[in-house]
Amino acid sequence: MTATRTRFVADDRVRNDPALLSFFRQSPYVKVYADGDPAAFVRELRRRWDERAAAMEKERKTPEQSAFDVEPGSVFVSYASGDRPFAKAIADALKAEGIDVWFDQGELGSGDAFERKILGAIERCAVFVPVISNAVAERRRFFFSEWRAAIDVSKKTGWTSRFLMPVVIDDVAYDNDNVPPEFRALHWERVPSEGPPRKWIEEVRQEVRLFRKAARAGIA
Numbered sequence: 001m002t003a004t005r006t007r008f009v010a011d012d013r014v015r016n017d018p019a020l021l022s023f024f025r026q027s028p029y030v031k032v033y034a035d036g037d038p039a040a041f042v043r044e045l046r047r048r049w050d051e052r053a054a055a056m057e058k059e060r061k062t063p064e065q066s067a068f069d070v071e072p073g074s075v076f077v078s079y080a081s082g083d084r085p086f087a088k089a090i091a092d093a094l095k096a097e098g099i100d101v102w103f104d105q106g107e108l109g110s111g112d113a114f115e116r117k118i119l120g121a122i123e124r125c126a127v128f129v130p131v132i133s134n135a136v137a138e139r140r141r142f143f144f145s146e147w148r149a150a151i152d153v154s155k156k157t158g159w160t161s162r163f164l165m166p167v168v169i170d171d172v173a174y175d176n177d178n179v180p181p182e183f184r185a186l187h188w189e190r191v192p193s194e195g196p197p198r199k200w201i202e203e204v205r206q207e208v209r210l211f212r213k214a215a216r217a218g219i220a
Contacts, residue, residue: 010041080135126211136178
């Protein structure tokens with residue numbers, strides 16, 4: 001089946017002749033340009049073409065960013081969905097200090113492809129910040145997958161011992177069996193609802209600097 005293309009008529013005689021105008025408008029495939037003379041039609045066509053070309057060029061130069069496009073040396077904040085307000089306060093405090101942060105504010109998908117992308121994002125980060133809370137009692141939550149991936153990355157990160165920088169936001173105990181032992185062996189920074197202390201932010205900044213210095217030297 002051959003597709004039927006719309007045809008445009010830009011003619012003063014048609015535009016000013018009610019009978020001709022009515023005749024052409026009977027066809028669904030004919031459009032009469034009634035906003036001006038043929039020269040105006042050409043100018044309007046050119047304007048629309050230029051707009052479309054500019055939009056296509058912008059799209060070509062600025063490809064859509066993936067949720068997993070992580071700037072090397074960023075800080076990855078991992079949290080349970082119920083702890084989002086605390087996690088956001090942490091992310092916002094770091095961003096305010098000019099530190100690149102990977103922070104998912106929505107509910108992303110799951111599955112093998114998703115986990116591979118998460119692992120890639122974690123591997124490009126300088127610091128992984130697990131937000132520890134009583135949510136660890138729910139062992140099936142997806143953030144555990146992020147934590148396991150970060151622990152694996154930490155085991156092959158030889159240039160710094162502070163890739164993992166846990167924070168705690170409630171009364172979950174250090175010896176809680178649901179918290180990975182690799183996290184229980186580390187210091188936890190207690191973070192109030194208004195955000196992390198300045199000293200901790202500076203410690204994170206230092207780790208980011210070390211990562212990027214190592215990356216420039218080709219050893220990160």
